[in-house]
Amino acid sequence: MPDSAKPDPAATQKVKYRKTKARWHPAMQAIPVPGIRRMVNLAATMKDVIHLSIGQPDLPTPQHIIDAYIDALNAGQTGYTMDAGLPELLVALRDYYNKRYDRKLTRDNILITSGATEAMYLALSATSAPGRQFIVTDPSFLLYAPLIRMNGGEVKYVPTHLENNHQLDPDEVIAAMGPRTFAVVLNSPNNPTGAVYPRETIEAILEECAYRGIQVYSDEVYDHLVLDEDEEYASVLRCSVDLDNIMCISSFSKTFSMAGLRVGWVISSQATIKSLRRYHMFTTSVANTPAQYAGVAALTGDQQCVRDMVKIYRERRDRVVELVEQTPHLTGYKPGGAFFIFPNLPRHVNGSDLALRMLKETGVCTVPGDAFCEHNAATLRLSFSAPMESLEEAFSRIIPWMKKQPF
Numbered sequence: 001m002p003d004s005a006k007p008d009p010a011a012t013q014k015v016k017y018r019k020t021k022a023r024w025h026p027a028m029q030a031i032p033v034p035g036i037r038r039m040v041n042l043a044a045t046m047k048d049v050i051h052l053s054i055g056q057p058d059l060p061t062p063q064h065i066i067d068a069y070i071d072a073l074n075a076g077q078t079g080y081t082m083d084a085g086l087p088e089l090l091v092a093l094r095d096y097y098n099k100r101y102d103r104k105l106t107r108d109n110i111l112i113t114s115g116a117t118e119a120m121y122l123a124l125s126a127t128s129a130p131g132r133q134f135i136v137t138d139p140s141f142l143l144y145a146p147l148i149r150m151n152g153g154e155v156k157y158v159p160t161h162l163e164n165n166h167q168l169d170p171d172e173v174i175a176a177m178g179p180r181t182f183a184v185v186l187n188s189p190n191n192p193t194g195a196v197y198p199r200e201t202i203e204a205i206l207e208e209c210a211y212r213g214i215q216v217y218s219d220e221v222y223d224h225l226v227l228d229e230d231e232e233y234a235s236v237l238r239c240s241v242d243l244d245n246i247m248c249i250s251s252f253s254k255t256f257s258m259a260g261l262r263v264g265w266v267i268s269s270q271a272t273i274k275s276l277r278r279y280h281m282f283t284t285s286v287a288n289t290p291a292q293y294a295g296v297a298a299l300t301g302d303q304q305c306v307r308d309m310v311k312i313y314r315e316r317r318d319r320v321v322e323l324v325e326q327t328p329h330l331t332g333y334k335p336g337g338a339f340f341i342f343p344n345l346p347r348h349v350n351g352s353d354l355a356l357r358m359l360k361e362t363g364v365c366t367v368p369g370d371a372f373c374e375h376n377a378a379t380l381r382l383s384f385s386a387p388m389e390s391l392e393e394a395f396s397r398i399i400p401w402m403k404k405q406p407f
């Protein structure tokens with residue numbers, strides 16, 4: 001080959017680099033680099049780490065659910081289901097919700113998805129667009145804001161505060177609404193704060209949204225992990241007659257310790273479900289088939305297993321609240337649900353740096369609050385999805401270590 005025909009290596013290099021840069025859609029920039037990775041990677045290289053960082057149940061999946069999964073496999077249920085979901089599961093969910101909230105849902109009000117994650121992905125990415133504003137709490141579960149921003153939508157944060165047990169003030173939500181507000185994203189019990197919103201909060205927000213034609217997406221994956229017995233869970237399905245502007249999203253992941261089986265759902269008006277169903281066919285097509293059979297067993301089986309798990313989380317919650325109270329430089333509160341507490345550090349402390357040092361020096365892995373917060377980096381998320389002995393051991397390391405911090 002004559003020299004002139006040979007590619008100039010520097011030029012090739014340049015083109016290659018540009019190609020790599022241009023590979024991704026600019027929307028990918030909306031997905032944050034997860035700070036938690038740094039922690040988990042480091043923890044993986046260490047011995048004797050106690051994880052207070054876990055976002056999924058540590059309790060075992062009830063045996064009858066596992067049996068149903070295996071039975072489905074043995075019965076050859078390894079093909080696709082209908083795109084809306086396994087008919088038996090749609091019926092079981094319909095009956096379950098109708099009984100729980102005294103509603104008249106039909107199967108056409110429900111779409112089965114691959115976890116609540118897919119349900120939230122469908123809901124947000126099918127509706128987020130430039131010029132549309134979505135109201136989200138700060139802190140909030142880390143999925144919402146990136147999914148909104150990826151499609152050009154704008155996130156408007158309404159902060160919640162520890163002094164108020166991270167309760168959401170409906171007046172602040174209403175005050176944040178404007179002509180561009182398209183939707184409000186709710187999550188109760190909340191990840192990362194554990195806050196459970198009372199009926200008055202949900203009703204006030206729903207009423208205003210209905211009046212203004214604003215959508216409400218309610219992430220209810222922790223709907224059974226309500227830890228105070230006197231509390232009647234305020235689902236959007238309990239608090240609203242009309243489903244036209246509501247999507248209620250949930251899954252089996254937390255209630256039945258089935259996070260890895262990946263089955264969730266959206267409940268909404270029939271028209272909304274029809275549109276989401278088309279989109280669902282072009283994303284994951286259907287949820288895992290034997291896992292949907294396991295879901296039928298979960299819903300129709302004895303619910304004592306759920307009550308037993310809630311009791312365990314409640315005992316842990318009560319103990320963790322005491323332990324946080326005894327920890328220097330941490331300010332706690334009593335979370336009403338899920339399995340998280342989100343204590344404050346002194347205002348000037350960077351939670352990421354502190355969490356990393358705490359991991360290195362005590363072997364306790366937490367999640368820095370800035371994974372969930374836009375405005376307050378002086379926080380940590382502690383999960384009590386860990387056995388009581390691990391929680392005791394973790395705090396027996398954290399408390400003396402925190403005492404030595406020169407804040």
Ligand SMILES: Cc1ncc(COP(=O)(O)O)c(C=O)c1O
Pocket residue numbers: 055056114115116117118141187190191219221250251252253259263264
């Ligand atoms: C608030 C919240 N929503 C949704 C999810 C995802 O749930 P799933 O496993 O059903 O996708 C989680 C998981 O941690 C969560 O905490």
